[in-house]
Amino acid sequence: SNKNAEELVEKAASFGLPRNLTSLDSPAFAAAMDEADPLKKYRGYFIRPTINPDDPNESKESIYMCGNSLGLLSKKSVKYVNYELDEWGKRGVEGHFVHSKIEGRDKKYEPWLTVDQNVNSLSANIVGALPQEVAIMNGLTVNLHLMMVPFYRPSPQRNKILVEQGPFPSDLYAVQSQIKYHGYNVEESLIQVGPDEGENIIRTEKILETIDKHGHEISLVMLGGVQYYTGQFFDIPTITKAAQAKGCVVGIDCAHAVGNVELALHDWGVDWACWCTYKYLNAGPGGIAGAFLHEKHSRNFDLPRFGGWWSQNIKTRFDMRQPYDPEPGAFGFRLSNPPVLQCASLLGSLEIFEEAGGMKNLRKKSKLLTAYAEHLIGSHLSSDVDIFTPSDPDQRGCQLSVKMKCDANEVNKKLSEKGAICDVRKPDVIRVAPVPLYNS
């Protein structure tokens, strides 16, 4: 929308270009923006994929617009993964207790016994949580279930789960299976709130109306923080407040929100949340996931949970025959000892987020980049495409979901020939994610 381009037009003027939309199409504008980008150096921290990597004659650098699916490999991740391999090689089991110092790194690198603490507080910063509210563990869908164990305990009076219409399939399968597991009926117990007829975006009022009407029967409200398909960023604080007022628990799947938009899970009072780290957090394929448990539940040991030794109080964890005494907070939901290589690879990227000044700085750049992409698509392709991601920058992250009036696979092939890696959602949608950390 033109409104989003206003700030870009002002930038153009500040570079001495004419104060109009046409300026935005000039290479000079792009070059000046890159030059002025305070985060530009971080691009060089990552390894950028090539188009046709297997053919040296044909291969070329890509414009990587797919960080909403798989983020890029940072050089720091390579370093930390190999560091952990080295530690394993030279110490064997002693690596649980001792690790070498890393050249040029002031902060202590925790050995394997506490290896997830390396990534813990950095993750907490990114989702707006206290460190004890976050545990880095398992996969995302695994964590959704582990959080539903305490937080979805249906009764005949209150057994419904509210999700957005068309949630990510894994979330849908997860809630369906939970409903069945407890002996309830998916048709009756699952509420999906969708957009109005002919719309793509779900109005907050519609969600609030549903909560108002069915809240007393709803056990759990579980939403994607940023919807994977439409790119809509839900109004989490408003929805959370309304749902909790009706006695519902609120859980947020932050897969597409973490590292993309500014979150304040603690301040918003969200009960629990989970996320994966292979998208905006660049932890690599199948990267370790995260879970958030709000402080208010931290010492509620009556919440049923699945138990395991890694949630046991660290003081008695290795004494073996001790009664179960889980740690307070999110750590009380850990089960297995953490996968070290996946923690290392996540750490590399999280330290770059920290160095870049966190989500505030990244989000600022992100809004500019997405507005720029929106302008270019809108001014050059408007008759062939329809962007159905919200045009309000506060209701979206970096991703634009673009419905093609022509063949989406053909378009994607052409994009790829031009060097752009995007992602097609069958049948006709291309998602474009100009991730600010490594795009310009």
Next chain:
Amino acid sequence: SNKNAEELVEKAASFGLPRNLTSLDSPAFAAAMDEADPLKKYRGYFIRPTINPDDPNESKESIYMCGNSLGLLSKKSVKYVNYELDEWGKRGVEGHFVHSKIEGRDKKYEPWLTVDQNVNSLSANIVGALPQEVAIMNGLTVNLHLMMVPFYRPSPQRNKILVEQGPFPSDLYAVQSQIKYHGYNVEESLIQVGPDEGENIIRTEKILETIDKHGHEISLVMLGGVQYYTGQFFDIPTITKAAQAKGCVVGIDCAHAVGNVELALHDWGVDWACWCTYKYLNAGPGGIAGAFLHEKHSRNFDLPRFGGWWSQNIKTRFDMRQPYDPEPGAFGFRLSNPPVLQCASLLGSLEIFEEAGGMKNLRKKSKLLTAYAEHLIGSHLSSDVDIFTPSDPDQRGCQLSVKMKCDANEVNKKLSEKGAICDVRKPDVIRVAPVPLYNS
């Protein structure tokens, strides 16, 4: 025991040494055994930890007896982990579908979409399973829970779980929490079968008697295949048959059995099993775990399970809005997309198992090595120590658990000064595991 040393004495004679126990103490015997070892080259496939790795003046090669806790890093694991980093770096999201050929490797390396299949059939061989009976996923304790979801569904008539006395704490916490989660009482619903007064080893008859007496109230029999503390290898086929005849489900925690003893989970009819891969399978700290679901349950889609997209039929997994249609077999229990680096690191080691001819060859060497360790401890230290692992080689794996009559920490310190890395279980037990793949 002398009986176990008989084969060693025969070996000594075959090397031209006197046919008696004293020969076994000579360095010539050890050297000749190493020379004759058909698996000797595999030692060189691993990176051996050093004692005092941080002090170049003091550091020296170790004798690594701790593979029951954390197995060693293979050079192949280093190669595959870095290969995956390279693929990620140069392809980004395309690595899900395409991977480079690896020099010198005939077999196709599966891209991330099917990356766990690289490790799947090799794992199945090691536990004696059909490929479709095995899924490599998550952590061990996570998998224990995911298998209890379908297989521990207590009713007022049948709500008990039978475990060995003093199971690994994580297993204990897991079953306790399951019992509580379903509203039952741990005191009433958990049966622990222990050794007779003054004994260390649990007689099979005692387990069978308990099953005979309480079987009709027992929902689940869950045992450590090889007990982590005593090293006892339970008679799984006999126990399984007896328990199933009483209508109980049988689940085996193979953490200390996998890669250590020969397993035949399929032929034994075990209902389900789980294992970790960081011990005898050398996948590294927090390595990805495994789960076995017997073929007889493969197509029982009425079994309640926690659902997720990675168990969805691969044909419709990415079409997004499809009804849940889980894959048959163990793959139907996967939730999250697999952690690639952990799969790569496991693969490196599993290929060495395969090259070495599998568990049959390794077990043969293992029995000789453990008998040798037993002889040396028995002949040199008999007044200070008590080995409480079964003396029958078929009732144990490679590990010997040694009760110290003196201070175990002191002894371990001395062992470490001599270059041996062992492991102390408080207060007075040292576990010694001469893993055959990299010991001699």
